[in-house]
Amino acid sequence: MxxxxxxxxxxxxxxxxxxxxxxxxxxxxxxxxxxxxxxxxxxxxxxxxxxxxxxxxxxxSLRPLRVINRAPGLKLVVQTLLSSLRPIGNIVLICCTFFIIFGILGVQLFKGSFYYCHGKNLTGITNRNDCISRDYDWENQKYNFDDLGQALMSLFVLSSRDGWVNIMYNGLDAVGLDQQPVINYSEWRLLYFISFILLVGFFVLNMFVGVVVENFHRCREEQEKEERIRRAAKRALQLEKRRRKMNEPPYYINYAPWRLFIHNVVTSKYFDLAIAAVIGLNVVTMAIESYKMPNILTYVLKIFNYFFTAVFILESTMKIIALGFFLYIKDKWNILDIVIVKLSVVGIVLEELKSNIIPINPTVLRVMRVMRIARVLKLLKMAKGIRALLDTVMQALPQVGNLGLLFFLLFFIFAALGVELFGRLDCKINPCQGLGEHAHFKNFGMAFLTLFRVATGDNWNGIMKDTLSDENCDDSADCVTNCCISKIIAPIFFVIFVLMAQFVLVNVVVAVLMKHLEESHKHLEDEQDLDNQLEREFQEKQEMEEKRELCLALQMDQECQRQHKPLTKVLSLPSNFTYNPPGRPSTATNPSLC
Structure with a gap:
């Protein structure tokens, strides 16, 4: 700097x-x-x-943001996301309006009524005084509607549809201020929660995500004008290349008859159908394998494996003979076929060596058996739709990779913040509902995994509930036991992370894949248009050639009749050839060409 x-x-x-x-x-x-x-x-x-x-x-912990300025692709994605967030003021206003309306209504319905008595025997307890008289704890639910802030936090959990049922049942059981809850005390309150889920959880939030994704695509298209120019140039280059290829003689023109026969076989659609049937039968035999199979079944499946491997070797050999090695490996799917054949052969060799000569590590054999599943991928190259889908994924990898790097930065920053904020939280005094042995913020690695769980929506509300402070916890900077943090920090931390991870970035990744899939379909249509255009050009060229030859023949005939020149001079015919104009009997044995 x-x-x-x-x-x-x-x-x-x-x-x-x-x-x-x-x-x-x-x-x-x-x-x-x-x-x-x-x-x-x-x-x-x-x-x-x-x-x-x-x-x-x-x-x-914000230091990793410096990476953005040094990665052009990531910088472009961040700029696009920031640009796409600017025009969504109206939809944000709609979201806030719905949240505030339902929040105020929730405060009016449930304020102070989510308290409950925590003890062993609750028989006969109907209010707060009964609870305290038995030396029990009169506690409040972590997600409540005591004020607008608490109501908005509870409504956000409801909108994420993770753990919303528990909040709803707490509302149905609520009796009133300082009253012990009663199961299904007021069932009509169900309308409040269902209405919020339908309006906000299903409609408004998805509309917010849709607007963000749409603006992301719009900003991306404005930034990809050069990319469209390159695509147009690439299309013109492909068209010119195909024109030259059509004028060139086919690669198999000098093949021997036996090699031409093999070429006709491997390029036939029936050959692909036969190989697909063999692959399907191979999948069936692999699905039959089970634990503690009979010896006879093991032997039969082994013979089938040898047979399928031989068929795949024969297929690759015939294609190499028919196409030539370099033309064969030009197709990446053929390279996959070669890899599958090699793995199959190596697996068979290792099994034979294990049983006869050399002791082989069983893990290696298991890995080789698992690699047989790759044979299913051979079916993919025969389905154009699936190939187009896979090509779409491959084309989207650079952009999805930048989004993945942005995901990693988001997780990295929030994991570092989580360790600093929640690293001292302990579940020994107060039992936890989300945090535990496999989900905590005591070190960076587990914090990273915990945030991954939050991003997938798996009990993230329980994790946030455990980070909310209790009445008797210690929120000082140097606490040792029963530590907690401010009531405001935990909701801000999790709400921002859930909004960015669950609602925005995941949907942007899906939108990018869908956009590339749409472009892939357009690319297939362009390919079809190219083929149709080349076919029309070829037909027009043939028609022009035929017309030109006909015109030349007519002009030659007219010239011969006008000048009465012997065709021997015009067409270099034998010297004994004589020309007879039309209508005269022929005096020579040679027929007239004009």
């Missing part, structure tokens, strides 16, 4: 460092890191200094 500032200037000038938004972000992160380093060098036990240091440690 210092070198760039010295070279281009800091704030003034056409290329000044801080005139770019990306450089502002980059420089801010560098300055934060320097301040964090200086603060850590100040050895002080002051709680204020410790709190400031913790804030800078939280900001330090």
């Amino acid at each position: 210092f070198v760039k500032v010295v070279a281009a200037g800091m704030c003034y000038g056409p290329n000044a460092y801080f005139t770019s938004g990306w450089n502002i972000m980059d420089g801010s992160l560098v300055i934060i890191s320097i301040v964090d380093l200086l603060m850590s060098l100040i050895r002080s036990n002051s709680p204020r200094i410790f709190g400031i240091l913790r804030v800078f440690r939280l900001l330090r």
Whole structure:
């Protein structure tokens, strides 16, 4: 950063460092890191200094954002996402309106009524006084409607449709202020929760996601004008290449009769159908395998495996003979066939060596048996629709890869924040509903996996519920046991992550794949148009050739009749040839050509 500032200037000038938004972000992160380093060098036990240091440690987790400025593809994706978020003010306003309306209504219906008595024997307890008189705890549900903030958090959990049933049942069981809940006390409140799920969970949020995805595509198309120009040039190049190829003699024109026969066999559709039938039968035999098979069945399946391997070897050999090796490996699917054949042969050889000569590690044999499943992929090359789908996935990999890198940065940053914020949470005093041995923030690796669970929507509301502070927990910066954090931080952390991971990025990845699939279909249509255009050009060329030859013949005949020249001079015929005009009897044995 210092070198760039010295070279281009800091704030003034056409290329000044801080005139770019990306450089502002980059420089801010560098300055934060320097301040964090200086603060850590100040050895002080002051709680204020410790709190400031913790804030800078939280900001330090944003350092991976500097990668965006150094990866052009990732930078383009981020710019596109940010550009797509600008025009969605109306839909955001609609979402907020629905949330606020249902939040205010929820506060009016359920405020203070989600409390319950926590104890062993709840018989005869109907209110708060009965609970306290037995030395039980009068506790509140983590997701409640006591105020608008709590209501909005509970409604967001409802809109994600993860754990919404528990919140709904708590609402149905609520009796009133300082009253013990009763099962299904007020069933008509079901309308409130179902209406919110239908209107917001199914409609409004999906509309929000749809608008984001649509704006993403629109911004992407504006940034891909050069890509469209390259595609048009590529199409013109393909058309010219095919024209030249049509004028060239076919590669098999000099084949011997036996090789031409093999070529006709392997290029026949019936040959592909026969191979597809063999592959299907091979899949059936692989599906028959089971634990503790009879010896006779094991032997039969072994013979079938040898037979199928021999058929695949014969298929590859015939195609190499018919097409030639270099033309054969031009198709990537044929390379897959060769790999499958090699794996099959190696598997058979290892099995024979294991049983006769050399002891082979059973794990290697299991891996080779598992690799037989790759034979199913041979069916894919025979289905044009599936091949088009796979080609779509391959074409989308660069853009999806950039989105995947953005996903990784999101997980990395939030995992580092999670370790700093929730690393001291413990479930020993208060039982956890989401956090535990396999989901916690005590180290970076488990925090990363926990966030992956949150991104998939698997009990993420239980994980967030465990991070919400209790009344008796310690939220100080130097706590040791029963630690917690501010009531505001945990909802902000999880709501932002769920919005970005579940609602935006995952749907953008799906939208990118769908867009490429649509482009793949257009590409197939363009290919068909190219073929039709070349066929029309070929037919027009043939018709023009026929007309030209006919015109030349007519012109020659007229010239002969007008000048009465012997055809021996015109067409270099034998000297004893005589010309007879039409209508005269022939005096020679040679027929007249005019």
